[in-house]
Every structure is written in structure tokens, then in C-alpha cells.
Amino acid sequence: MSLEKQIAISPAGELAAKLNSAQLPVDACYQCKKCSSGCPLTFAMDLLPDQVIRLALLGQEEQVLGAVTPWVCSSCETCTTRCPNGIDIAGVMDWLKEEALRRGYSIPQVQISRFHQSFLETVRLGGGRLSEPLLLGLYSLRSGKTLEKLKSGELKDELLLGWELVRRGRLKPKLPKKLKGAGEIAAFFAKSER
Amino acid sequence: MKVSYYPGCSLEETAIDYAESIAAVAPLLDLELAELEDWNCCGASAAHSINHTLALDLSARNLLIARQAGLDLVVPCALCFNRLKVAEKALPVPQENKGKTQPPVKVWDLLDYLTQPEFLKSLAGKVVRPLAGLKAVCYYGCLAARPPKVTDKEAYENPGNMEALLRALGAEPLDWSYKTDCCGAGLALARPDIIDTLVKRLYDRALAAGAECFVVSCQMCQANLDLPQKRIAKKAGRDYYLPVLYFTELIGLALAHPEVDKWLARHLVDPRPLLKKLGALSAFA
Numbered sequence: 001m002s003l004e005k006q007i008a009i010s011p012a013g014e015l016a017a018k019l020n021s022a023q024l025p026v027d028a029c030y031q032c033k034k035c036s037s038g039c040p041l042t043f044a045m046d047l048l049p050d051q052v053i054r055l056a057l058l059g060q061e062e063q064v065l066g067a068v069t070p071w072v073c074s075s076c077e078t079c080t081t082r083c084p085n086g087i088d089i090a091g092v093m094d095w096l097k098e099e100a101l102r103r104g105y106s107i108p109q110v111q112i113s114r115f116h117q118s119f120l121e122t123v124r125l126g127g128g129r130l131s132e133p134l135l136l137g138l139y140s141l142r143s144g145k146t147l148e149k150l151k152s153g154e155l156k157d158e159l160l161l162g163w164e165l166v167r168r169g170r171l172k173p174k175l176p177k178k179l180k181g182a183g184e185i186a187a188f189f190a191k192s193e194r
Numbered sequence: 195m196k197v198s199y200y201p202g203c204s205l206e207e208t209a210i211d212y213a214e215s216i217a218a219v220a221p222l223l224d225l226e227l228a229e230l231e232d233w234n235c236c237g238a239s240a241a242h243s244i245n246h247t248l249a250l251d252l253s254a255r256n257l258l259i260a261r262q263a264g265l266d267l268v269v270p271c272a273l274c275f276n277r278l279k280v281a282e283k284a285l286p287v288p289q290e291n292k293g294k295t296q297p298p299v300k301v302w303d304l305l306d307y308l309t310q311p312e313f314l315k316s317l318a319g320k321v322v323r324p325l326a327g328l329k330a331v332c333y334y335g336c337l338a339a340r341p342p343k344v345t346d347k348e349a350y351e352n353p354g355n356m357e358a359l360l361r362a363l364g365a366e367p368l369d370w371s372y373k374t375d376c377c378g379a380g381l382a383l384a385r386p387d388i389i390d391t392l393v394k395r396l397y398d399r400a401l402a403a404g405a406e407c408f409v410v411s412c413q414m415c416q417a418n419l420d421l422p423q424k425r426i427a428k429k430a431g432r433d434y435y436l437p438v439l440y441f442t443e444l445i446g447l448a449l450a451h452p453e454v455d456k457w458l459a460r461h462l463v464d465p466r467p468l469l470k471k472l473g474a475l476s477a478f479a
Contacts, residue, residue: 040376044388072388075239076376077340081350088341098244115384119240120248128234130203139383161421168460170208180232184255192248 012059019056024092028085029053035079035089045069046108049079049089056092070096071109114142120189128185129176136162197307198263198299199227200256200278202271203235209271209413211460215442216270216304218451222320223313227268230259236277239380253281261299270304272412276337279344303338303345305411305441309355314362321448324364327472330439331370331405332356333396333419335412339374350374356411356441363448370403372396379414386422393419394426397434406468407437409444416440420462437465447474 019026029050036048046068047055055064064070070093079089097116100107107113118139123130140146149155165171179185205213220227233256241249257278260267269275278301287298307313339350347353351374357367378385378392396419400408410416420438427434438461446454447469455475458465469475 040392041378041388043391044385072381072385074336074376074378074380075242076336077344078336078376081341090341094243094246098246101244109384111384112381113244116240116244119238120245123235123237123252126235129206130235130238132204132207136383143384157425164462165208165421168462170210170460172207176203176206179234181234181255185234185252188248188251188255192245192251 009058009060015059015061015064016057019092019095022095024088024095026053026057026087026092029057029087030085032084034082034084035087038078038082040076040078041072041074044072049073049093052096053087053089053092056096064096065100065103065105066108067096068108069093070100071107071112111143111145114144115139118142124186124189126176127182128179131174131176133171133173134175195224196226196228196265197302198230198260198265198267200230200233200260200267200269200274202269202274204413204417205270208417211457212270212413212416212440212442214453215440215446215457218453218457219442219445219449222445222449222451223308223317225308228263228265230256230263230267233259236274238273238277242277242280249277250281250284253277254285257281257285257299257301260301264299266300266302266307268302268304268307270411270413272303272335272338273414275301275303276344279346283344303411305334305338305356305359306347308441308445309359314358317359317445318362321363322450323448323474325360325444325448325472325474326364326366328360328365328444328469328474329368329404329406330360330365330409331368331400331403331407332360332373333377333400333408333410333415333438334374335379335410335415336374336376338412356409359441360409360444363444365409365444365448367409368403368405370399370405372399377415377418379418382418382422386425389418389422390426390429393422394430397423397426397436400436405436407439407465409439409441411441413440423463435463435468437461437463437468439465 016026033050036050039049042048052064052069073093075090077090119135122135122138201213234252237249237252282301334353339345339347342350360367378389381388408419416438423434443457466475
């Protein structure tokens, strides 16, 4: 981050307060950067995990809600485990993803947000369990990358891999078992969408 | 010993080899697995990433079913295990039920359950085909251990129970520092380029440690190290041959279960050439 940009930051407490009420307080952070040191995904991030926490503490909503970092976070929980101040950094990353979607932010990693959405849609359609072939199908339709992948040859490789799995009995084109609790599961989905 | 068992969705499909090997070795260890009635998907990374309410509801339902069953709950999938532990921490502990105190249901990661001292001891006595010469690195992945305030694990940075199991089976576990490093499995479909970087690093570190294979206790790790090996090799411009075995498959091998070959045939990186070379598979070949 450039020096000018750092000076231009005007701190606001609102975001930190929201994180506080979500049981994800960030105000104990003393910038030891242990989270970023142990993070295996920093090579794919735009902001380091410690920068996300700092910017959240300073109320820089646009920056953290629009960042790539929360989306490529793999939830490996190394940061949360090692934080000497008990900050649930991976939990903050989850909160930022959910909040960015809820507020209609433009998502910088649509392949990842669409994967999560396709996964949950698959569980909903399956009545409570995940069908892996259905997830693969739904995600391929939703990812919007099919044509690109066809041109690059990636699609062919993916289909071949899928076939290898079918041949070995690791991918069966069938729907999951019907659950007695399907109604209960549908109610969870309905409640969470309110 | 009878326990409740929560397989999770992928053990019905891509990790069918894991499921089959678990079902086969449990009776050899006098363990009865009672599949949890009407269990549902835990929501996995997708739910906790973008819908925390749903994530909690889905796992809480499974935990409540387990509490009704009243037996300890054993979970082979690290992610499902982690989500169940999150639900356990979020739900109030049931104190009394109709005047009777209910014993709390403990949620176990399968590897931890099967490496309790009494299992390790009885296992060592049951080995008929020691896995001599099998040089392996144990790869635990992330979520069975982290974060410890959720998982209640003591050895979360440097666990050693899989190594202890391998030694009991006569294999040669090698030390390396990547045993709990993330493989990025959750991003496998959306960002395969990230997987290529993370998993290649694991291959290279395993080889540097002198390993000929990985042993895993998480089916997401298995898939993520097994499925893209050809792709990663091609990108790196070199060959890799690093089979990724489940610890339960190794138990089956050492105890000479007749169906081992069927499980191994489901892997993309076929472990059988390595095992035949060591003479560990000769009875089935």
C-alpha cells in the first residue's frame, strides 16, 4: 500500500463493532503478523491476512469487502490457531464473504463464490445430502467458464478426469438417498434466506 | 465396542474406497459402526463461507441425532468432524433428560479413535503382513486438528498418532514438517491453479523426506493429492509417482483383508506397483 493511501484512511469504528457483535472481535490485534507468516495462501491474495484485520479495525469496508483475500482463504485455520490474541481470523474471512454477497458487492473471485453457491444449491436440490456429480454439473453451468475451458483444452482434461473417476466407481450418476428430514432441511434453507 | 458413525457425503462417492476400507477393518478391530440415522450434509466449506446460519443448523441436526442415539460419534471426514465440533461448542450441553443424566456424546475423528492406546496395542498383535520397507509421510491435513479450541486437540501442530499407527503396522513413517499444511482442497474446482502450487510443494517436500507415498486420514486430502497428480507433473515438466493411501487401507493390508485390491484399484495413482515391489501385495496379485 502506498504512503499517500495510508494517510488518506479515515478510521471508522462501525465495521469493528459489527464484527464484535458477530463474536469476531478484531480490536486486540497488535500486528505481530503471525497470521500472515503461517498462511499458505498469501501467494494468491491481494491483502495479507494481517492487513485485512488492520483495515477492518480501521473501518475500511470498501477495501476488505471487495478484497480477493477472503475468497482464496482455504479456511485451514492456521491463522486462527496461532493468533496470540485469540482473533478468529478465518472466521472474519467467512464473515466478510457472506457480508460481501449480502450487500451485493462485486465479487473479485466469482469462480469461488459460484462454487459455494452451487454446492449449497446441490444440497438443497438433493434434499439434504450432496450429490457430487450434480455439483460438478451445476458448477460447470454456473462458472461461466465453459467456452474458455473448451478452447484451452481444460474442459477435455476435466471430462477425462471425470471419466476416470466413473470408471473406478468413484463417481456415480445418481441422486442421494431421500431423507426423512428433508422438510427440516428445506426449512433450514428457507430460514437462512430470510 | 459400538459407536455411532457419520460417513459424510463424499464417502458415498469419490471416497468410496475410504468407506469400504473403514467398513472392512472395523470388525477386525472389534468395532461396530452404527451409521447415524437420516444424517445430512454438514454444508462443508460452502456453508460456513457464505451462510453461517445454515452451516450451524445443518451440523446441529446431525449432532442432535447423535445425542439421541447416545453413543460416541466417530467421523472419518475431517471437515464433517470439524463442523460437528463447531456445532457441539455452539449448542448447549444437555444436562438432564426425564430426570436422568445423559452421558455426553463425544465426537471423535476416526484416526484419533483408532489410535487410542488399546487399539494400537491390539492392532500390533493382529498384523499378519508387516508393511516392512514402506516409506511414507503421514499427512493429516487441517481440520481434524485446527483450531484446537474447536477440535479439543492437544497435538495440533505436530501430531504423531498416524506415525504410531504406521509403526504398529511395521511401516516406516518419515518425519517432515508439512504434515498439517493445507492442500487447498476446497478450492480444487474453482482455482485449480492454486492447488497446483500447494500440492506440488507437498509432493516435493515428501520426496525430499525420502517418501514413496502419502498416508492420509482425510478424503479431501486424498482426492486433492491423488486426482491432479498427472496434471501437476505435466505442468512441472517431470514425473511424480506418489500414491496416496488411506490409513485404513494400510490396516487392511497389514491384516491381510481379502478386499484390499478392490479399494486400491479405485485410486488414480495406482499404489499397487509400489506395494508389489515391497512384497506387501503378493497374496492378492
